[in-house]
Amino acid sequence: MPASVGGTTAPLYLALFPLSWNPGAGVNFYFSTLDPTNFNDPNEGSFYNWKVEDILAGRTPTCSCVILTYRDLGVATLTCTLSGYDQNAKIPVSVSQTITIGTVAATGILCTTTPDVLGISLTAMNLQFSVTRAANGGPVSIVKVRLEGRVETTPYA
Numbered sequence: 001m002p003a004s005v006g007g008t009t010a011p012l013y014l015a016l017f018p019l020s021w022n023p024g025a026g027v028n029f030y031f032s033t034l035d036p037t038n039f040n041d042p043n044e045g046s047f048y049n050w051k052v053e054d055i056l057a058g059r060t061p062t063c064s065c066v067i068l069t070y071r072d073l074g075v076a077t078l079t080c081t082l083s084g085y086d087q088n089a090k091i092p093v094s095v096s097q098t099i100t101i102g103t104v105a106a107t108g109i110l111c112t113t114t115p116d117v118l119g120i121s122l123t124a125m126n127l128q129f130s131v132t133r134a135a136n137g138g139p140v141s142i143v144k145v146r147l148e149g150r151v152e153t154t155p156y157a
């Protein structure tokens with residue numbers, strides 16, 4: 001009996017991942033591969049979520065500057081969101097900004113945004129920073145994020 005090639009006409013030498021897609025009424029199944037050489041997925045978006053920052057118990061921080069370090073793999077469009085919880089209004093709050101990073105030359109070097117590029121600011125407890133990239137939004141490799149700001153000096157009673 002000959003070796004199976006998994007339903008393909010010839011060996012692909014790729015890992016095939018079974019995925020499902022539900023566009024409403026029915027569920028469709030398909031096989032997909034992952035390309036580890038390209039950080040721009042044309043079919044699916046991607047996201048980064050960083051840990052929730054618990055600054056000091058009972059104190060409310062203000063993040064006034066976000067510094068983003070990334071590897072220049074090409075031009076990419078990102079939506080950056082800073083979210084938290086407003087203790088006084090008892091509601092979740094967030095602020096977003098869309099930015100473009102990278103260069104057409106795709107130098108591969110580490111680059112850092114300046115505060116005027118990513119100038120989002122938020123006063124809230126439990127601050128969390130996240131970045132999303134739409135499908136085919138460009139290659140993205142984020143190295144680190146630094147939140148800068150201050151903390152109020154008056155604790156809650």
